[in-house]
Structure formats: structure tokens, C-alpha cells
Amino acid sequence: MKENEILKIYGTDYKEMTKRLLxxxxxxxxxxxxxxxxGIKPNLVSPSEASWGATTHPEIVAGIVEYLQERxxxxxxxxxxxxxxxxxxxxxxxxxxxxxxxxxxxxxVDTQKDSxxxxxxxxxELKLCDQAVDLDFLINVPVxxxxxxxxxxxxxxxxxxxxxxxxxxxxxALGLHKPIAHLNAGLHxxxxxxxxxxxxxxxxxxxxxxxxxxxxxxADPVLVDAHAADLLYYRPEEIPYIxxxxxxxxxxxxxxxxxxxxxxxxxxxxxxxxxxxxxxVVELKDAVEEVESCSACYGYLIPAxxxxxxxxxxxxxxxxxxxxxxxxxxxxxxGVGNCTRKFAYSCPGCPPTEQEIYEFLKTYLNxxxx
Ligand code: SF4
Numbered sequence: 215m216k217e218n219e220i221l222k223i224y225g226t227d228y229k230e231m232t233k234r235l236l237x238x239x240x241x242x243x244x245x246x247x248x249x250x251x252x253g254i255k256p257n258l259v260s261p262s263e264a265s266w267g268a269t270t271h272p273e274i275v276a277g278i279v280e281y282l283q284e285r286x287x288x289x290x291x292x293x294x295x296x297x298x299x300x301x302x303x304x305x306x307x308x309x310x311x312x313x314x315x316x317x318x319x320x321x322x323v324d325t326q327k328d329s330x331x332x333x334x335x336x337x338x339e340l341k342l343c344d345q346a347v348d349l350d351f352l353i354n355v356p357v358x359x360x361x362x363x364x365x366x367x368x369x370x371x372x373x374x375x376x377x378x379x380x381x382x383x384x385x386x387a388l389g390l391h392k393p394i395a396h397l398n399a400g401l402h403x404x405x406x407x408x409x410x411x412x413x414x415x416x417x418x419x420x421x422x423x424x425x426x427x428x429x430x431x432x433a434d435p436v437l438v439d440a441h442a443a444d445l446l447y448y449r450p451e452e453i454p455y456i457x458x459x460x461x462x463x464x465x466x467x468x469x470x471x472x473x474x475x476x477x478x479x480x481x482x483x484x485x486x487x488x489x490x491x492x493x494x495v496v497e498l499k500d501a502v503e504e505v506e507s508c509s510a511c512y513g514y515l516i517p518a519x520x521x522x523x524x525x526x527x528x529x530x531x532x533x534x535x536x537x538x539x540x541x542x543x544x545x546x547x548x549g550v551g552n553c554t555r556k557f558a559y560s561c562p563g564c565p566p567t568e569q570e571i572y573e574f575l576k577t578y579l580n581x582x583x584x
Contacts, residue, residue: 215238215239215240215431215432215433215475216473217433217434217437218434218437218466218471218472218473219432219433219472219473219474219475220430220431220432220437220438220441220472220473220474220475221235221238221239221430221431221432221474221475221476221477222428222429222430222474222475222476222477222481222485223235223428223429223430223476223477223478223481224426224427224428224478224480224481224484224485225427225478225480226427228271228273228274228277228411228429229273229274229276229277229280230277231277231429231478232273232274232276232277232278232281232407232429233277233280233281234477234478235407235429235430235431235477236277236278236281236407236431237281238431238475238477239405239431241281241405241431242285244351244404244405244433245287245350245351245404246350246351247350248286248287248288249289250287250289250350250351251289251291251348251349251350251351252282252287252289252290252291252349252350252351252352252353253290253291253292253293253323253345253346253349253351253352253353254275254278254279254290254291254292254293254353254355255292255293255294255346255352255353255354255355255372255373255375255376255403256269256270256272256274256275256292256294256309256311256355256409257269257270257294257355257356257357257367257372257375257409258270258294258296258302258305258306258309258311258375259296259297259300259305259375259418259419259509260296260297260300260305260419260420260510261296261300261301261304261305261307261308261309262305262308262309262419262420263308263309263310264309264310264357264409264411264412265412265423266414266420266421266423267357267359267412267413267414267417267420267421267422267423267424268357268359268413268414268417268418268419268420268421269305269309269357269420270309270355270356270357270409271409271411272309272310272311272313272314274355274407274409274411274429275292275311275314275355276314276317276318278353278355278407279314279318279320280318283318290318290320291320291321291322291323291345292311292314292315292320292321292322292323293322293323293324293325293328293343293345293346293375293376294306294311294323294324294325294375295324295325295326295328295343295375295376295377295378295379296326296375297382297418297419297508297509297510297513298379298382298383298508298509298510298565299508299510299511299514299564299565299567300510301326302324302325302326302327303324306322306324323345325343325345325346325375325376325377325378326378326379328343328344328345328346328378329343329344330342330343330344330377330378330381331344331347333347333400334400335396335397335399335400335401336396336399336400336462336463337396338392338393338396338400340377340381340393340396340397340400341377341378341380341381341384342376342377342397342400342401343376343377343378346376346401347401351404351405352401352402352403352404352405353403353404353405353406353407354369354372354373354403354405354406354407354435355372355406355407355408355409356368356369356371356372356406356408356409357372357408357409357410357413358408358409358410358413358430358442358445359413359414359415359417359418359420360413360414360415360416360417360418360446360495361418362416362417362418362495362499362512362513362516363390363504363507363509363512364390364391364394364453364455365443365446365448365452365453366439366442366443366446366448366453367418368408368438368439368442369403369406369408369432369435369438369439369442370394370395370398370435370436370439370455370456370459370464371394371455373394373397373398373401373403374394374397376397376401377397382508382509383508383539386506386507386508386509386538386539387506387539389506390455391453391454391455391458392454392455392458394455394458394459395455395458395459395461395462395464396458396462398435398459398462398464399459399462399463399464403435404433405431405432405433406430406431406432406433406435406438407429407430407431408429408430408431408432408438408442409429410426410428410429410430411425411426411427411428411429412424412425412426412427413426415446415489415490416495416516417495417513417516417517418509418513419510419513419514419517419568421517424489424490426484426489427484428484428485434465434466435459435464435465436456436459436460436464436465436466436467437465437466437467437468437469437471437472439453439456439459439467440456440466440467440468440469440472441469441472441474443456444469445489446489447489447491450467450469495516498516498519498520498523498528499516501519501528501531501534501535502515502516502519502534502535502536502537503534503535503536503537504536504537504538505536505537505538505539505540505541506538506539506540507537507538507539507540507551507553508538508539508565510565511537511538511550511551511553511564511565511566512537512538514565514566514567514568514571515535515537515550515568515571517568518568518569518571518572518575519575521568521572522572522575522576522579525576527575527576527579527580530579531575531579533547533548534548535548535549535550535575536548536549536550536554536557537549537550537551537553537554538551538553539553540553541553541554541557543556544556544557545557545558546558547559548560548578549561550566550571550574551563551564551565551566552564559578561574561575
């Protein structure tokens with residue numbers, strides 16, 4: 215497979231599709247020897263089964279593991295850390311990864327519990343988990359989906375699971391885009407298998423899956439993300455971390471160089487279909503004033519607002535809802551999360567869950583908090 219290629223396959227037998235894709239991509243030739251320590255990094259953002267559109271289908275990872283084990287690669291591990299607010303151990307169990315690891319006899323590394331060290335990532339010092347740094351070869355397996363803060367999450371942003379929780383909070387304080395780009399400059403991903411089976415086009419933690427039944431393989435994470443942006447009707451330059459990563463030398467966002475190679479009989483027809491243009495988040499975001507909020511906090515607020523909208527209550531909201539670390543110690547009217555605890559009305563929790571935020575806002579809007 216060439217650096218400017220993306221291979222795509224469509225269908226419903228995800229494990230076999232993945233193995234075929236890796237064979238066509240000649241993944242084996244890229245790995246530096248049978249003794250290489252190979253890490254596989256899925257997206258297990260929260261304890262939510264893959265069919266809900268947030269997490270990586272375990273069948274894809276099973277396909278990667280079988281492909282590698284059949285070719286004599288034995289030093290494999292799966293590593294991931296859920297977002298702040300959820301335990302990786304719970305996500306790994308609910309998403310089927312503990313069963314998968316025991317079936318194939320490979321370890322699961324919870325990066326929320328891993329040791330870490332600060333390292334220079336091309337001019338920005340970031341804390342990276344030691345197990346990720348120690349790998350010889352990293353296979354990133356992101357879900358292509360929407361994100362209520364960065365618009366998109368795919369190969370570049372998925373690497374955030376390889377930093378400790380304290381650094382994740384720091385990322386939000388740094389504005390997300392710049393640290394995501396630098397993280398990718400400091401921690402190299404060697405190969406990417408994209409789960410484009412049924413990602414949620416609005417919410418990072420799923421709930422509204424849009425079925426595409428596609429899996430992709432690529433070597434350039436910047437090119438993959440530029441293509442993913444295009445699929446979601448964004449220009450790559452609308453997602454700052456893509457261009458920043460390109461400028462740091464992580465890869466190329468030049469879509470004129472992209473060559474798509476379709477694998478399998480059905481793929482030409484399926485690849486011609488466009489995704490629905492979903493922008494549910496845009497209207498809801500207008501009700502929020504966000505300064506340095508963590509992914510989970512913000513990621514729970516937006517679906518809670520969507521629930522209020524479905525019930526006709528969202529229109530009753532006339533105040534902006536403040537959220538994020540930037541409101542710590544400040545006063546205001548309506549806030550979500552412990553960072554806004556000094557506000558007149560504040561939903562407690564760090565982060566509060568989607569249901570807690572929904573109940574709090576519903577009570578507030580119905581005047582019971584007044
Ligand atoms: S309350 Fe503040 S620190 Fe806690 S998750 Fe929300 S934004 Fe982050």
C-alpha cells in the first residue's frame with residue numbers, strides 16, 4: 215500500500231473484511247520483525263457497545279489480531295484509556311475487549327492506570343503513557359464519527375487515549391487542537407484501520423449511529439482525517455488540528471494526492487453513496503458557553519440538550535449554559551459541572567452524567583429550581 219492510498223471495503227462480516235483489507239495493504243511488510251511489540255489502539259471512549267456508534271467494533275480488532283498471529287507476530291497488546299469520567303475497565307468489559315483478550319491470549323493495558331512521563335512533542339511538552347511509548351509498532355483503530363467540540367474525531371484525535379487523565383484535562387485547557395497535533399508529532403502511529411461501520415455523526419459518545427458498513431486502511435493519519443472531514447462535509451482546514459498536524463510533518467492533508475482503492479465486489483456501489491448531512495449539534499451548541507471543558511462533560515451536555523429538545527423544553531432555555539474549567543471560581547447564573555459550583559444554579563459532578571444534566575436542566579426549566 216502506498217502512503218497516499220486509502221483502502222476501503224464494505225460488507226457485514228467485519229472480521230473477515232478486516233483480514234482481507236490487511237492482506238491487500240500488505241501490513242506484514244511494514245512491521246519491523248516478528249519480535250516487534252505491536253500495540254492495537256481501539257476507541258473505547260465509554261462503556262457503550264459498538265452498535266451505538268461510539269466505540270470500535272471488537273470484530274475489527276479480532277481480525278487484526280488473527281491476521282498478525284497467523285503470520286507469527288506474538289507480542290501483541292491492546293491499549294486504551296476511556297475519557298475522564300468513565301473507567302476503562304468498564305468500557306473494555308461492556309465493549310467485549312476483555313473476552314477478546316482472553317480468547318486470543320493477549321494483554322489489555324488500561325492507560326488510565328499506566329505510568330507516564332513528560333516528553334517533548336515537537337515544541338510542546340506532553341505527558342505520554344509509557345506503554346505506548348515503548349511500542350515498536352502502533353496500529354490505531356479509530357471510529358470515524360462527529361465530535362461536538364472538534365467537529366470530527368478519527369485517527370489523530372483517537373491518540374488521546376494514550377495520555378493520562380490529568381493530561382486529558384490539560385488538553386482542554388490548551389484548546390484541544392494544538393495539543394492533538396503535537397501529540398501526533400510526538401507519538402507516531404504506524405498504521406490505521408478506520409471503523410466506519412456506524413459512527414455517530416454528532417456525538418462522540420454515540421447514540422445515533424449511521425450505518426455505512428465500511429472499514430478503511432491507511433498509513434497517513436492526516437490524510438485519513440482529511441478524507442473523513444470530507445465525508446462529513448467539512449473542508450480539512452475547518453478542523454484546525456488537521457492542518458496543524460500537517461505543518462508539524464505528521465502527514466499530508468492534500469486530498470488531490472489521495473488514491474482510494476476499493477476492495478470487494480460491492481464496494482464501488484456503496485462508496486458512491488453519501489452520508490446524511492447531520493448537524494444536530496450546531497443549534498444546541500449555541501445555547502452553551504464553553505471554556506476549556508473536558509470531552510466527557512461537554513459530550514454529556516449536548517445529548518442532554520437534545521433530549522430536552524425532543525421534549526419541546528429546549529426552546530424554554532433563555533440563559534447560556536456555562537461549562538468548563540475556565541469557569542472555576544467564577545460566578546454566574548447557570549452552569550454544568552463542579553467547575554461552575556459558584557454559579558446560582560450548577561449541576562454538580564465531575565463530570566455529571568447525561569441523565570444527571572438532563573434531570574437538572576429539566577427541573578431548572580420547569581421552574582422548580584427557581
Ligand atoms: S466539571 Fe470541570 S474538570 Fe470536571 S469534567 Fe467538567 S469541565 Fe472537566
